[in-house]
Amino acid sequence: MNNKKEISSDNKLVLPGDKIAVIEEFVPDETCFEKNGEIYSRVIGHILTDRKKHKISVIPKKQHHSIKNGAIGLGRVEFAKKQIASVNIFHLNHEEIPIPVSAVLHVSEASRRFVKSMYEVARPGDWVRFRIIREKKPIYISFIGDGLGVVTAYCIQCGHELNYKRPNLLECPNCDLIQARITSKNYGKPFR
Numbered sequence: 520m521n522n523k524k525e526i527s528s529d530n531k532l533v534l535p536g537d538k539i540a541v542i543e544e545f546v547p548d549e550t551c552f553e554k555n556g557e558i559y560s561r562v563i564g565h566i567l568t569d570r571k572k573h574k575i576s577v578i579p580k581k582q583h584h585s586i587k588n589g590a591i592g593l594g595r596v597e598f599a600k601k602q603i604a605s606v607n608i609f610h611l612n613h614e615e616i617p618i619p620v621s622a623v624l625h626v627s628e629a630s631r632r633f634v635k636s637m638y639e640v641a642r643p644g645d646w647v648r649f650r651i652i653r654e655k656k657p658i659y660i661s662f663i664g665d666g667l668g669v670v671t672a673y674c675i676q677c678g679h680e681l682n683y684k685r686p687n688l689l690e691c692p693n694c695d696l697i698q699a700r701i702t703s704k705n706y707g708k709p710f711r
């Protein structure tokens with residue numbers, strides 16, 4: 520039995536950051552990572568080991584939600600250019616996504632009013648609530664809808680979390696810089 524691939528006998532669910540093995544026993548794949556000789560999971564799932572090849576991986580828990588048009592999600596901005604931003608989706612319809620999925624926000628979908636540039640919409644590191652408008656890859660998202668937009672933002676100058684000043688305007692409590700975002704009416708409450 521020891522030379523076969525096997526799911527961990529207790530079938531325990533592991534979470535991102537859970538320690539699952541030590542490096543002397545196994546080589547991690549892309550579903551886990553090594554730090555100081557220990558192996559940690561990157562995803563929610565079950566451990567799969569191959570003792571013959573000394574390989575370990577985590578099989579992501581099946582996503583019973585699928586990415587569908589109209590679904591509401593929470594994600595973090597990876598990068599922003601003038602016309603588009605790339606957003607990693609972490610939650611969809613209040614369920615965590617085991618491996619974050621990348622989506623695109625175009626500046627024309629940032630607001631009902633005209634917005635010139637993505638730099639007044641969202642910045643890398645910001646958390647945003649959105650709606651799926653194209654479910655096939657590349658996935659597209661929109662801020663147009665109730666409660667959608669930036670829910671947590673960080674200062675472009677000092678990195679401090681920003682405070683709400685008024686719609687679409689935030690203020691840094693650390694360095695006083697005032698900066699634009701397309702804010703959700705639930706700014707500061709990412710899980711509402």
Ligand SMILES: [Zn+2]
Nearest residue numbers: 674677691694
């Ligand atoms: Zn600041």
